Amino acid sequence: PGVVDVFAIPAGVAVVAESYWRARRAADRVQARWSEGATGLDSAALRASYRRRLDSPGKVQRDDGDAEGALRSGARVLEAIYELPFLAHATLEPQNATARVADGRCEVWAPTQAPGLAREVIRRITGFDEAAIVIHQTLLGGGFGRRLEQDYIIEAVHIALRVPRPVKVVWSREDDTRHDVYRPMATTRVRAALSSEGKLVGWSQRVATQALTAAVIPDWLPAIVPGAVPGSLKGLLARGARVAMAGGVVADESGAEGAADLAYAVPNVRVEHAVVTPGVPVGFWRSVGYSHNTFVTECFLDEVAHALGRDPYELRRELLAGAPRHLAALDLAARQAGWGQPLPPGVFRGIAQARAFRTACAQVAEVSVHGSSIRVHRVVAAVDCGLVVNPDIVRAQIEGGIVFGLSAALRQAITLTRGRVDQGNFHDFELLRMHECPRIEVHLVPSDEPPTGVGEPGVPPIGPAVANAVFRATGRLTGPPRGRARGAGAAAAARSPG
Missing domain, CATH: 3.30.365.10 (Aldehyde oxidase/xanthine dehydrogenase, molybdopterin binding domain)
Incomplete structure (x- = not known):
């Protein structure tokens, strides 16, 4: 009826x-x-294929100096592989x-x-x-x-x-979770060359991930090309651009953003985007490529600091001497967080920074670990987004980005079994609850520069800031520190369960 x-x-x-x-x-x-589709597609097989892709060159997105030469001649070479999962958007309104x-x-x-x-x-x-x-x-x-x-x-x-x-x-919540366009999965190999004088002299980063812009350009390009251009030509342009980007012929900057624009003063840097095509639908996710590449660069830099016996904040200060806006945000966050001052027993600090969408954001997280349970007690953020017109809006956006990023780091991953998404609702793709949210302080760097974005820059630093605190408490991490943190007619679509 x-x-x-x-x-x-x-x-x-x-x-x-x-x-x-x-x-x-x-x-x-x-x-x-329903057709079964790509039933052989599962997370374990994808992880293996992404790691294999790291053994072949990718599209070069940055090539300063001679990174390979620095790695060959370095007194010490560090290497790590980081794995970041697919993520759903989980909008509260489906x-x-x-x-x-x-x-x-x-x-x-x-x-x-x-x-x-x-x-x-x-x-x-x-x-x-x-x-x-x-x-x-x-x-x-x-x-x-x-x-x-x-x-x-x-x-x-x-x-x-x-x-x-x-x-x-x-859409039902299950439809929304299982038929999203996901934040791309990424697997990254990063290597650093250290000199006998204790300097970071080489950095090589190869990220295996999908060409995100290639995935969306068939729809987007016809919408932004002038209306006078015939529809058939619009479609041809879109298909050509998609093929070029997906094949790595033309650089898709979204795959390497947050890595290719590494701000640290390293004389030899090489960044490659090794394109993979697993057939999983992907789309823009809050902070896009910065969300996984910042995690890698900031976590690995802490490993470099550990290897050099350096304070991770002080090493960043040294390497950001030529990037004044990054440095101002970093110094403000560290100062307001009381970096270097004693913490209660069992509580550790981690620090991370990024400049995404022309906004510099640094964050310090205070974290304790109890078995598999990770508790984030306090987050201090400093932001340089140019001239601030409404400070409360800026703070609200950064706070929202921090909670969004914490949910992703502590709770979330989209996994596949026989070509189908395993997660379906908020019980298995969780959001951080109100009582689990840390105390958040947002400090603004005074500036007369033109205003820049604030909706996304709060997301990238929080995952590595927490991971770096966990690293100091427990040891190396090469992935997110997931763990328990304490009138009209209506229509519904029946969709394939895949």
Whole structure:
């Protein structure tokens, strides 16, 4: 009762009913036959294939001096492999959109981060002129890059073309988790050459990860190319760019950002992006490539400091002497955190910094470890984002980024078994709870420079800051320190469980 229609759409089977729950219950009863797809795809096999990819050269993203020569002649060489998992966006509001198609017009209400792109994909589906397509952009309910994708809008429009009334598509939490466009998995080999004088003289970093821009450019490029360009030519440009980036012919900077722009004064640096194509859908995730590359560079630099018998903060100060904005944020965070001052027994500090999206952010984390339980007590952040117009907004964004990054570092990973995502809801892809959040202090570096971004730069440093504290407490880490930290019609899509 209450079911209006059931029919196939390109993404699966649409079940249209008078309310969401009637649609959801009916969708759960749909008996659909699905192709098994890439059933051999699982996390263990992917880890092995990514490690093998590290044995072959990648697309060079930075090549200063002679890093290989420095490694051959160095008095001591350090090497590590770091593994970072796929991650879902886990927006609190699942994907949803309302669409109405009538009288040669299409109206859509959706929490999209890219209304221009939404209009372009609707134009392709309906054939309507852009003037006949209206996008009502609602509040996001959490975006983090997920709502740059248009899949949920595409579903709503396809259904609205068949149903003569407004239709609202709502994804279940399980749909949202298992059909995300994920933060790419990354496996990185990094090597450092140390001189007999105790100097860091060489740095080599090869990251095996997907070409993220190549994954999104087929949809994005036609939306940003001028309307006078014929649609067939737009499509040709998009396909050509995707093939060039996915094959490593053209550099996809997203794969190496946070590594290729290493700010530390090392005379010999080489960074490569070794492109992999596992077939897992990926998309922009809050801070993009900085989210995994900063983890690697900042954790490995602590290993360098340990090998040299140096304080990790003091080593960073020395290597950032030529990067004044990085250095100002680093000094402010260390000073406000009381770096070097005694802590209670069992509590350790870790430090990390990055300059993402033209904003320098340094963080100090105070952490204790009890068995497999990691507790983050306090985080001190310092930010140079240029001229600050509204300090409370800046602090709120950095605080949100820290909690987002802590959830990823302590709790989250997307894994695959026989081609299917193992996680489905917040019980197995967890967010940090309010009572588990540390005390967070955000300090702003005074500046008259033009304002820069604050939505994403709070994310990259927090994972390595915590990992470096855990390293000081327990020993080396080569991955995130995951552990327990204490009117309209409605439609639901039945999707393949893969």
